[in-house]
Amino acid sequence: MNPLSMCSSSSSQSSSTKTWVVHGLVLGAAAAAAIGAHAYFFLRRSRKFRARVIGIIPARFASSRFEGKPLVEILGKPMIQRTYERAKLASMLDQVVVATDDNKIAECCRGFGADVIMTSESCRNGAERCSEALQKLTKKYDVVVNIQGDEPLIDPEIIDGIVKALQSAPDAVFSTAVTPLKPEDAFDPNRVKCVVDNLGYAIYFSRGLIPYNKSGKVNPDFPYMLHLGIQSYDAEFLKIYPDLQPTPLQLEEDLEQLKVLENGYKLKVIKVEHEAHGVDVPEDVEKIERYMREKNLS
Numbered sequence: 001m002n003p004l005s006m007c008s009s010s011s012s013q014s015s016s017t018k019t020w021v022v023h024g025l026v027l028g029a030a031a032a033a034a035i036g037a038h039a040y041f042f043l044r045r046s047r048k049f050r051a052r053v054i055g056i057i058p059a060r061f062a063s064s065r066f067e068g069k070p071l072v073e074i075l076g077k078p079m080i081q082r083t084y085e086r087a088k089l090a091s092m093l094d095q096v097v098v099a100t101d102d103n104k105i106a107e108c109c110r111g112f113g114a115d116v117i118m119t120s121e122s123c124r125n126g127a128e129r130c131s132e133a134l135q136k137l138t139k140k141y142d143v144v145v146n147i148q149g150d151e152p153l154i155d156p157e158i159i160d161g162i163v164k165a166l167q168s169a170p171d172a173v174f175s176t177a178v179t180p181l182k183p184e185d186a187f188d189p190n191r192v193k194c195v196v197d198n199l200g201y202a203i204y205f206s207r208g209l210i211p212y213n214k215s216g217k218v219n220p221d222f223p224y225m226l227h228l229g230i231q232s233y234d235a236e237f238l239k240i241y242p243d244l245q246p247t248p249l250q251l252e253e254d255l256e257q258l259k260v261l262e263n264g265y266k267l268k269v270i271k272v273e274h275e276a277h278g279v280d281v282p283e284d285v286e287k288i289e290r291y292m293r294e295k296n297l298s
Contacts (some may be wrong), residue, residue: 050142050167050234055093055159057083058119058129059109059149061102065281070105070149072279075289075298079279080105081112082152090159093145099133125256131238141235143167148229150279152288153297158272162232165200165268172201172268173237174260179274181224190280192227192255194269202267205257225271229278231257237265 059070059080066072070080080098087096097115100106101123106116117136123129130146143166145159158177166175178194185191189207197203204210205227213219233241247262260267277288
């Protein structure tokens with residue numbers, strides 16, 4: 001039996017009440033989340049730990065910064081198609097699907113051969129959309145890779161790397177990647193920064209420059225890190241993620257990773273060399289097309 005699993009609600013409970021079993025104790029979702037970092041999942045002896053892996057690309061049409069972003073064309077292909085094709089090259093993924101609440105996106109994705117899972121409009125972020133999609137799948141998976149659809153040049157080796165990192169860190173429920181931050185991106189709030197401890201676990205994520213020194217200027221000798229838009233989760237943790245209450249730091253920075261950290265869970269981070277080309281605003285499309293032409297990328 002999983003040390004952490006959901007129980008059926010009794011007839012006296014409301015239909016929205018959920019309880020969880022943690023090491024044999026029946027707890028409410030909040031209590032289970034609170035102790036989760038210190039009493040998490042046992043290794044499954046019967047098979048390789050976290051062996052079954054799915055990649056999910058969450059996509060929504062509505063966006064305050066760039067409406068319809070997944071469908072914008074980059075050198076003749078919808079951006080989400082480019083992301084999907086890159087993800088399919090990763091050797092650690094058993095399946096890749098798109099999770100969306102928009103029929104236009106779903107139709108586009110089915111047109112180039114992607115499997116699509118329709119999700120609700122109420123999902124507040126990519127992690128919640130991945131969680132809902134995971135629970136609609138007929139197959140069972142141990143690891144879910146959240147591949148942001150606005151990273152059309154994501155390196156498949158980075159996808160493989162964060163999966164391996166999570167498989168090798170049973171005390172972590174989440175893994176992600178960082179790369180050196182360019183000085184010109186230091187104060188760009190769309191470029192999320194990360195600081196990591198000596199054991200490779202995340203300390204904090206921020207839209208501001210971290211660490212921030214007394215001079216208020218970028219230190220050219222400090223190895224600032226940029227967070228890449230890709231992360232993997234233990235599937236059992238992802239199922240309870242939506243039940244964790246929003247946290248102050250998460251709300252202030254608008255970063256879903258902070259809700260994980262604030263609830264005491266551990267995030268494993270790998271450092272990679274990657275030329276990041278995320279598309280956050282319409283102006284980024286021209287930049288990425290220019291880069292692709294320079295590098296002869298079709």
